[in-house]
Amino acid sequence: MTERTDDQRPSEQSAETVTSEEARVLHFPSQRLDGTDAESGEVLEGELVEPTQVDQPEKRQPGTELVRSEKRQPILPAWAKSTQEFRDTARWALGYAGHTIAFHAVRCPVYIARVLARVPQGSLRLIGGLVAWLTDAEGRPVRGASARREDASEYLKLSIQRDHRVRTRAVMAIGLGAAGITAFLVGRAMLPEIVQWSIVAGAVGALGWLGAPADKPIASRAVEATKVPKLTSDAVTRALSSLGISQINQAVGKGGEGIGFPKPISRDGKGWRADVDLPYGVTAGDIMDRREKLASGLRRPLGCVWPEADNSEHAGRMVLWVGDQDMRKAKQPAWALRSGKQVDLFQPQPFGTDQRGRWVDLRLMFTSVAIGAIPRMGKTFALRELLLIAALDPRAELHTYDLKGTGDLDPLEKVTHVHGVGDDEDEIEKGVADLRGLREELRRRAKLIRDLAKQGMAPENKVTPDLASKKSLKLHPIVIGVDECQVWFEHEEYGEELAGICTDLVKRGPALGIILILATQRPDAKSLPTGISANVSTRFCLKVQGQTENDMVLGTSKYKQGVRATTFAWADKGIGYLVGEGSDAQIVRTVAGLDGPASEKVAAYARALREKAGTLSGHAIGEALQVEESTRRDTLLEDILAVVPETEKKVWNERVIARLYELRPDVYETYREAADLTAALKRHGIRTGQVWGTTDDGKGANRIGIVRADIAKTVTERDSEREAS
């Protein structure tokens, strides 16, 4: 039988239902459960019903006292385990000490003058103090009071005590004076001059210090301490209740359950961390949406206040980190790769710093990256930084596309294999040709890895550091960086094909050593096709305007989970949410100050590494990518209009072919006879026919030719159709 718990009150049961215990009492009234005899009473007939248990009683499992599920706090706080943080603190302490010493050393003459000026005052204070001590000056008011009260016995007692005290102190003073004179004479005779002068300086210093007014210290302050207010639970509660969320107001109001703080508020890096249990029904996301108001409630700059959802607990658990300094203004610790260093892309490399100023690493290998943000937030900087990291691994082959065309990726020209700038048709065609080649490479690698796996050389069916280093296998990392990738995907002619190849690269590339990094300022389904956005494994989202863009870059439901890049302010340049492979979203600031010239330096180092390793190729050594003829956009009609002036109404095919060959020999060399042009024009729906013309020697003749107006009409119609669509 089940025991009844406090929660199951009889009043809560329905009229027809009786609990087993009550039923027993009713059926056997003389045997009450409490052991007392009941008077005979009416016996009710009823069905024995087990009570409905809403709250199950807590069952104790054997051994639960020992094996429990509490989380253990780390023995050492995170900062104590971070070499970087330790080094930063030590550097700061040394700098602080150095600055203080230099500051005071420069002001030494002023301090000496101040001390000397205060010596007379100090001497007077010393003599005054000695006389007061000798004459027992502190007892004078009491003796005076007893004299005024004419209390003879008390006055007598106090006078005797004073005489006794003065006598003792006089003897002590004579003794100390004699000892002092002896010490002076002995010291004068025996101590080295430097010590003697030090004692004199010390004595003068002491007299100067004694003579200094309390509000004017001799030394000035070397640093102005900017004290950061301590974060208290009261401050957090006050700030939360200023957000205008009714559940919070109820909770902090009279009789409310209040705001929960499951752990004490503590220092965490260069700031305070408060773990907060929000009132029922309030989520961390609700607070994050009101980050600006929260900062106002805490009286802290916006860049210091970072509420985050703690998804390892429950939806109402928020971790509030309040930094001592605004994240965007705080000095970033030095980037280990700034002055160049060979890296291994298979290992995580420093990408940015979190709010606490700790480096957050990112492993580029086996991943693909999407970067999204509204314009001017630091998207290109982030992309360029990743490409520079890749450049520092001399094995990595870079393909860089700056489709905006402003030259942001030009610092990488020294090392890149293929470099595209701008959105001209030629550049787009270059991209198409390159991606087609990369798709072939992807297929080659897939087959090769399959073969290697059979031989036991690729145990995880993917590229390993060993395989990537074997030049003969050509399995080196290939890193493709595309800024403003929407230009590709929205392209009328090649958009679909480019999106298809990129989707393939995003899906299969990472395992095969091909890493695609796409950056866009318009993260919507068209500029970042869903096949890509759903499959990228690393996402970095700087400020965006809405939930759709947020989830497009960071992944489905991220906004709901409280990962909201919409909460970043306009001034939060370079700050975004980073969602890495299998890791929680974290706020990261990319390397600050990695501008064009700084990037050039890193790229120059990367080039030196490549020269040494013999891996410079393609664009870096002046070799242009061969754009296959099949890749070229068909510009036949435009080319005909270019070579046939408006004054020539009708022209023979053979003449058009000759002029076309002159214009683009590589494109039109296959046009050998009039029929070739006729066939090509037929594909555009244009017919050729017999047209009148004159040969070079002036003879008139009818031959196959074009009517220029037909071509011009088709081009105009096609262009207006394109515009309309």
Ligand SMILES: Nc1ncnc2c1ncn2[C@@H]1O[C@H](COP(=O)(O)OP(=O)(O)OP(=O)(O)O)[C@@H](O)[C@H]1O
């Ligand atoms: N980590 C950072 N710290 C501070 N400022 C940064 C950081 N990263 C970028 N910035 C600043 O942000 C500004 C915009 O950067 P960037 O050109 O990369 O933006 P964008 O999003 O690519 O812009 P657009 O969409 O116009 O191409 C730059 O002036 C740069 O100085």
